[in-house]
Structures are given as C-alpha cells and as structure tokens.
Amino acid sequence: EVHLAESGGGLIQPGGSLRLSCVASGFTVTSDYMNWVRQPPGKGLEWLSVTYGAIWSGRTYYADSVKGRFAVTRDTSKNRLFLQMNSLGAEDTAIYYCARGMGVFDSWGQGTLVTVSS
Amino acid sequence: EIVMTQSPATLSVSPGGRATLSCRASQSIGSNLTWYQQKPGQAPTILISGASTRATGIAARFSGSGSGAEFTLTINSLQSEDLAVYYCQQSTNWPWTFGQGTKVEIK
Numbered sequence: 565e566v567h568l569a570e571s572g573g574g575l576i577q578p579g580g581s582l583r584l585s586c587v588a589s590g591f592t593v594t595s596d597y598m599n600w601v602r603q604p605p606g607k608g609l610e611w612l613s614v615t616y617g618a619i620w621s622g623r624t625y626y627a628d629s630v631k632g633r634f635a636v637t638r639d640t641s642k643n644r645l646f647l648q649m650n651s652l653g654a655e656d657t658a659i660y661y662c663a664r665g666m667g668v669f670d671s672w673g674q675g676t677l678v679t680v681s682s
Numbered sequence: 683e684i685v686m687t688q689s690p691a692t693l694s695v696s697p698g699g700r701a702t703l704s705c706r707a708s709q710s711i712g713s714n715l716t717w718y719q720q721k722p723g724q725a726p727t728i729l730i731s732g733a734s735t736r737a738t739g740i741a742a743r744f745s746g747s748g749s750g751a752e753f754t755l756t757i758n759s760l761q762s763e764d765l766a767v768y769y770c771q772q773s774t775n776w777p778w779t780f781g782q783g784t785k786v787e788i789k
Contacts, residue, residue, distance in 0.1 A: 667773025
C-alpha cells in the first residue's frame with residue numbers, strides 16, 4: 565500500500581529557511597514522479613514542483629512562484645523527499661503536501677503546516 | 683498559465699439528490715483533467731482522471747465528462763459523506779493548475 569507522510573513544518577520568521585520531509589512507503593521515490601503541492605489556510609491548491617524518477621532524468625521542475633527559493637532533494641537510502649525552502653515570506657504560509665504522479669496525483673500525504681510570521 | 687475556473691463556488695444538495703459541478707479551462711486541455719475530493723481537515727484524494735475515468739475504489743455515483751475546455755463532475759444519489767470541496771486540475775501544460783474549488787454542502 566502506498567503511503568506518504570510529511571514532516572518538518574512549523575513557525576518560521578520572515579526571511580527564514582525550513583526543510584520539509586516526505587517519507588514514502590509502498591513504492592520507491594526514485595522510480596516515480598514526486599510533487600509538492602501547497603494550500604494556504606482556507607484556500608485552494610497550488611502545485612509547486614515535480615521531480616522525475618531517476619530513470620527519466622531525476623530532474624526537478626518548479627512553479628515560477630518558488631523557482632530559485634525552493635529546492636527538492638532526495639535521500640534514496642531512506643526513500644525520502646525533501647523540500648528546502650529559503651527566503652520565506654507570509655505568502656508561503658500553507659499546508660504543504662507531497663503527492664505522487666506525473667500530472668495526476670494519485671496519492672497524497674496528510675500535509676505539514678508552515679506558518680511564516682514574526 | 684492555464685486558468686481553471688469552477689462553478690458554482692458552493693452547491694447545496696439534499697441527500698439522495700444530484701450535484702453537478704462545472705470546470706472550465708482557459709484553453710483546450712484535451713482530456714487532461716483530474717477531479718479531487720477534499721473532505722474537511724483531510725488531504726485531497728483523487729476521484730477521476732482523464733476527465734472520465736474513476737480512480738480505484740471510487741463509487742459509480744461519481745462520474746466525469748467533457749473534453750477540450752468544458753468539464754463536469756456529477757455526483758448522483760448524494761450522501762452525507764460527500765460533504766467536501768471538489769477541485770479540478772489540468773495536466774496539459776506546466777504549471778499544472780487547479781480550479782478554486784466547489785464546496786458541496788448537504789441540505
């Protein structure tokens with residue numbers, strides 16, 4: 565059974581950095597497409613990034629809203645995906661989800677809340 | 683960027699009734715349209731992909747239709763457990779984009 569679980573959220577001051585983690589089970593993150601999607605409190609969903617499986621290049625593509633500030637890495641030994649977030653602003657306050665799939669997100673984690681506030 | 687527009691914002695339906703949700707794309711997306719359900723306090727889950735293919739385990743009372751730029755999600759025989767926000771999402775072009783959601787309320 566596929567399962568995703570995010571962690572690492574919390575309260576961070578504007579301008580700060582945070583690293584989120586997404587641990588996967590039931591499949592291998594390096595052989596699939598992995599995404600980050602966020603949802604500001606009470607609002608809709610915004611796709612942030614997709615990381616291709618290693619056999620397809622392993623590259624990551626980002627939405628313009630986070631390009632240059634956010635970076636995705638993988639820990640293959642622990643089947644984990646990370647989202648490094650830098651230069652955070654109030655507009656980055658949201659629940660962050662990892663999700664599997666190439667354009668169609670068939671599995672989602674429960675999300676982790678990031679609050680950017682002084 | 684392809685803009686996805688959903689209507690109505692809120693839909694109130696009696697138990698056993700039918701809910702019809704609309705989703706419009708700012709340009710043609712073929713059948714690259716997915717519907718998600720997000721129940722209160724939960725993560726989204728996939729309902730329908732390819733505009734009309736139900737995901738594994740999804741009840742037959744959920745159906746999707748449309749192609750190009752106009753899409754519809756229909757929920758027949760609405761049940762209390764269907765209380766949720768429903769999102770459409772296109773996967774034709776990056777960035778993949780979602781509609782703003784339709785909230786289905788039970789009368």
